[in-house]
Amino acid sequence: PVSLADLASLEFSSLLPPHGVYRARILSVRPWSPHTRLGQIGLGGATSGEAGDAVVVELKGLWADKAMRRFRKGDVAILLTKGADVIEAKGKKRAGAAEKEQAVRLRYSRGLTGWIRRMDGSEEVLRYEVATSNPAPTVRAKRLHPPEAMDVDSPLPLSTSKSSPALVAHPTKVSPPNEGSRSKKRRRREEQLGWGFETADKMTYTTLDKLGDIVEKTDRTKLQTLRVNIVGVIVDAGEVKAPRVAGRDWYRSFLITDPTRLDSSIEVQWYAKGEGGLPEPHVGEVFVARQLAVHDIAPATKTSTRCWRIRLGEEELKYAARVARFFAARAKASTPSAAEGAPMVPPGAAILPPSLAASVTEHLKKRTSAAGSSREFLRIEQIEEGKFCDLLGMVTKLHSDTALTSLSPHQAASLYITDYTPHPLLHDYPSPSSVGLPSRLTLQVSLFGSQAAPLAALINPRTGEATRGALVFLRNVRIKANESGELEGTMVEERKFAGRTDVEVVDLRRKAHEERWGERARQVQRRHREYWAARSLARH
């Protein structure tokens, strides 16, 4: 037996006892990655878990994939030292500071033998070896690069001596990203393909640059029945608009482009009977529409009379992916140079040429000025349906089916907050309430996608519950009524403003937070105290 502490104190390149065995608890597992062909398990003391005896065991090679799947956190691993190498701790130690020892790393590149003792007491044997160049037939046509070179992490001198002569003989030049032969080839292929396409069942998807022609060539009389199929990328998501006259449709207009129409966008208007019928488009997403009515082409406006969700066929998906790829590559190519040139461009413009970016900026300006940036910082008693507002409140409950940090844009966490001001249109919870407070004091806010992520900090890992009473600030909450007419809040992920946090856990000890919310927060806390004081009085 070799003690873990002995292992942990080994120096780089020192030799391991060839027939040693060591035992330790698995503290962490990093899964095997096909690219690096490496998996890691962190080991600590089997019994006491004393400090200073941390060892990281790495399994490298194709064989390690299977092996890594068997390690679980908490199990005890009993491993032979046979086949292990002590490798250099990576990274430079910080000068001066950090006498802290880095964990010794043991690497198994040629296989591993040992046991696992599961937490339930069961034991399993571990025996892995480098797959030795398989049955002969596959190896018959032997490559110049021997197969074992990819399985084994060859020691340094060997690899250099092997590769450097080749390198010296053929100094290869490397093109910048997206300018290499592969990229060029891909572009050529795409150019040849052109944009727009026709499905197997003769459905033609029109490119956006042709819309003008199509409209011109169509009789005025037939214009009303003209329908087109299009694929475009959303460059401005627009926003939900309530009907101007009661009884008419809700609508949302957003802007799209495609590779054939890079210097101006097309506006899509989406109408629905209710607010819920409207889509939630995000900048950068691909928009596919069949049978869209073309309304007017002067500033290129299109209107669809009926909307329904469609299931895309393989060809449509493929084409949509191509369009998305086109814009993604474009965005990548343009951002480095644009970084210094344009400071205040709207985020959506990142994927656009400057000419179009300007038009989007204008559109945004028009919209915001028309809508009026009238968002207010409200108390819950002041909220109104259909309005956007900022809120500061205390958490009474937080619920999510999925981890808060990994919600998809269509999943929501339910946050219940109160600022101890009542609103007549809030749900009237019963006296011992599931959400923390009875009566009409708590507002439920649905946080979609990444909006919920900041709240992960409130979750107690032990209980899985959020700390109650924590102060949170919610920026730009949309207040709407549910089926029964009660008010709720929603916050959707705005990819346009990715990186901005609309949800913030307030910590008054922090200067910035104190300055920004201190006053409001103390009002909430005062009402909180008064509420509970009154209740305890009533009880006695």
Added chain:
DNA sequence: GAACCACAAACCTAAACGGT
């Protein structure tokens, strides 16, 4: 043309760091 390999840079993330 596809499937490899080796290598490099960009990208992402979890742990370490360091101030309060």
Added chain:
DNA sequence: ACCGTTTAGGTTTGTGGTTC
């Protein structure tokens, strides 16, 4: 102890070259 920032480190994406 807490919390934002930094950083080490892997992961992803892309390159040229080779072989089938």
